[in-house]
Amino acid sequence: MPFDLLIFKKIKDGNIRAFETLFRAYYEPLCRYAYRFVENMETAEEIVQDMFYVLWKERETLQIITSVNGYLYRSVKNKSLQQVEKLKVRENYRNRYAENPDMETFTPQEELEYKELEQQIAETLYRLPERRQKIFRMNRMEGKKYLEIAQELHISVKTVEAEISKALRELRDKYNSIYD
Numbered sequence: 001m002p003f004d005l006l007i008f009k010k011i012k013d014g015n016i017r018a019f020e021t022l023f024r025a026y027y028e029p030l031c032r033y034a035y036r037f038v039e040n041m042e043t044a045e046e047i048v049q050d051m052f053y054v055l056w057k058e059r060e061t062l063q064i065i066t067s068v069n070g071y072l073y074r075s076v077k078n079k080s081l082q083q084v085e086k087l088k089v090r091e092n093y094r095n096r097y098a099e100n101p102d103m104e105t106f107t108p109q110e111e112l113e114y115k116e117l118e119q120q121i122a123e124t125l126y127r128l129p130e131r132r133q134k135i136f137r138m139n140r141m142e143g144k145k146y147l148e149i150a151q152e153l154h155i156s157v158k159t160v161e162a163e164i165s166k167a168l169r170e171l172r173d174k175y176n177s178i179y180d
Contacts, residue, residue, distance in 0.1 A: 001005055002180070003024075003125050004067065004068035004069055005064070005067075005068060006023070007021060007022050007068070008064055009067050011055075011056070011059050011111050012059050012060060012062070012155055013057075017057075018085060019055075019056055023052055026069075027048060027052075030048045030072060030073070030120050031044045031045050032044075033076055033077070033080075034047045034076050034079070034080045035074060036080075037080035037081060037083075037084055038080050038083050038084060039076070043083060044080070047074060047076060048078055048081045049081060050079065051072070051075045051079055053075055054075075055072075055075075069081070077134075081126065082122050082126060085122050085125065085141075086118065088141055089118055100128040114174065117175075119155050119173065120174060120175075121174075121175075124170060124171055125132070125167075125171075127170075128167055131153075131163065132163045132166060133167075134153075135149055135153070135160055135163040135164060135167070136164060136167040138165070139160075139164055146160045146161060148165070
């Protein structure tokens with residue numbers, strides 16, 4: 001059994017020293033990795049700290065079979081992308097509000113509903129297969145056309161269309177299940 005998996009087994013059993021060993025070994029590299037996505041060290045550190053908090057909190061039910069290293073980096077990547085997504089949504093809202101300052105402001109209830117919906121959308125997007133997620137982001141967040149995406153990813157335009165349709169269908173299904 002690889003060293004990291006042995007440490008993780010001890011962590012699952014509640015061994016705080018094993019957790020501290022894992023934390024010390026991975027904290028700085030994971031912060032640098034998160035920084036590549038969020039471009040802010042304070043935010044990167046918060047992401048990594050939150051990931052370790054969740055790891056400890058859910059240690060008994062967590063299933064890591066092949067690689068602790070892979071799990072940690074994948075978790076940090078997903079949390080970083082979620083953070084970037086939230087920032088883009090907020091920036092888009094600010095830009096729209098700046099263009100139209102007469103726009104009505106949200107009531108506290110509407111603000112809460114908006115944040116909940118934003119979170120549900122982000123969670124649904126991160127459950128998508130990686131390629132579908134990337135294609136959807138390139139189109140919806142970066143504003144790239146289907147042809148640009150196809151050329152950049154070396155796939156057909158039909159594949160881009162299909163992936164966008166599947167992503168939208170999953171978002172619609174999630175949205176409908178929330179508000180039914």
